[in-house]
Amino acid sequence: MSSTMINVMGKNEHQKVWNLLPWYVNHSLDAVEKDRVRNHVRTCIACRIELQQQQQLFEEMQQTDLLRQVSQAAFAQLRKRIERQSIIRPFTQHNQPSEASKFPSSQPLGFVKHTALAASLLLLAMPFMLHLPAEQTAVTAEYRTLATAPENTPAHNRVRIVFADQPDSKQIGAILHSVSGRIVQGPSENGIYEIQIGNRHTRPQEVDDAIAYLRNNTQVIFAELVQGLQPAGQDIR
Amino acid sequence: MSELPESKVRKSFNSNEQQVKERNLIAETAGGNGKAFEQLYQRYFDRLYQFIFHITRRHDYIEEIINDVMYVVWEKASTYDQTCRPSTWILGIAYFKALKSIEQSLIREDRSVEFNDELDYFPNPAAQWVSQLEISNWLEAGFDNLSPEQRAVVEMTYYQGLHYNEIAEIMQCPENTVKTRMFHARKILAKLLPELKGRS
Structure with missing residues (x-):
């Protein structure tokens, strides 16, 4: 094999390894590629210097966790969007029994609301259950059907x-x-x-x-x- | 001869354990589990924020783009067939959303030149800390000299830690195109290295 051919092959190998260096420093190369880089860099000063520079670049790219707090606010917006969309188009393609169980943060509130509602109904029903006419009058005074004009609403005439x-x-x-x-x-x-x-x-x-x-x-x-x-x-x- | 420098990887995005966890989260999201989706969202927010910022070079639309991306994830979770990594799937969505955003922002800028002076009086307070971060990071200046595609390759390599074949899959281009984009990006960024040496 002539020296010219060896030089050409060596140059090709140098270029291929040089191209692989960013992925060597990010540890994503497979074992064969890693060995290829290691073998070449042992004898190539240019690639060795480049590898150190790539290492510096890679470390510079590692960022902080400052974004964590922003993510929570942004997720709240997305959740609103999903919930708004679910009103228009229910999540029928998802096998979820009910909307209330999707986001667990709303579950404790839902339980409290239902308990409070049940307690209110019980209080309203108590006078009827106890057969107290005076109390019944007080309750019926607050009673209003949907057809009744709302309280304090001016008459139509x-x-x-x-x-x-x-x-x-x-x-x-x-x-x-x-x-x-x-x-x-x-x-x-x-x-x-x-x-x-x-x-x-x-x-x-x-x-x-x-x-x-x-x-x-x-x-x-x-x-x-x-x-x-x-x-x-x-x-x- | 001394050993080759070892990378100090602060985060490992692609461990098998993480992939299994993310696959499960996507599967649960497909079933309508909001808590699983929120976990997935929080896991990816930082990655997507930086990824999209480095491609678009704007921080005023990033949260909107992230939510667009994650909305697709929520809607299409059941279509994820697990043939690629979860990160490949999600970053692939983000890449094209980011490119689309660049196109749209160029159109918006063309249409709203007359309002620019006025908008200067109403800076986005939430974005100030990002600006400070940007100023303190010399590398961010180097990104301005790269094309969006070059920035995407650099970002996915140095920050996301992806292999070039995965990047090619995300960008839907040949592997050699990824290497070529990285080659030109490195040439441009190399000009900034003296400053990096000065800082270190």
Whole structure:
């Protein structure tokens, strides 16, 4: 074998080993590759120097654990996203019996909530169980069906109006009579009246018609349903 | 002649014990076990954070990308067929998510040049410590001179401790391409070595 061929082969071997050095220092090479590197580096100063530099680079890349605290906050965001997605598309492909058991951190809270709910129901049921009429009255006073208007919610037929040029009581009476209305509150310091159109059986359409009629009256400068004006329970000022 | 330098590996990401543990966590995640998924998430957060940062060179979207990656893991855990290491599967997802993020951030920058001055007044407080870490680490400056693909190879080799054939699998390219990318990356990083020597 000629010296030229040996040089070429040696150069090829040098290049191949040089390419493998990063993976030698990260300990991922298999046994054959490791031996190949070791054998070459024993006789190659260039690769030996490069190996030391690779070692320094490798150690520089080892990082700290500063990210741990960030990971917890970020995971909370991901969990929200998964839970939000599970509402839209239940986890039917996963063989999990219920949502509540997915994330164990929510289990103790769920137990407490269910226990508290059971205790509340028991307390509510006690007067009925003991046949105490007085207590029963107190309970039924708090009872409300879904069809019942929420507490403090203004009736659907309450309207606030403001008259122009302070008409006298006779004029006001005539205007309200034209829409089957009566004053239930007012006037306020700002001249606002709250009136009731008809009674509780009056249909919303009839109330709307009354409002439209009032607005066409030149002596009325403002007429609006109470329900859309302010939160429930607030008086006119 | 003295012995060859031994690597001081702070962490071993790829021990058999760890792989078994991670395979189990993925299997439990596929069954909808949120606790197992959280463990997997915490195990990979640091790896993914650094991995994605070194590819994208941005830290403002990293948590978002990590959560995108882990969301895929959660959704697709049942499709993991165990033919590759868990790290190969997860880092493979992260690699392409990171590349996609680079493309999207370039588009975003093109579209929001006029807002840059304004955004300077609202720095991300959570990212400050990362900046400090970055300044203190000369190597981070060297990464800026590498392409995303070169950075990915360097990152997966020096930090993740992966073999070049595993890197090729993650990047879905031939092994020689991995070696070539590393070759050019080393040439660029070699220019920084005098500074490294000065520090040590």
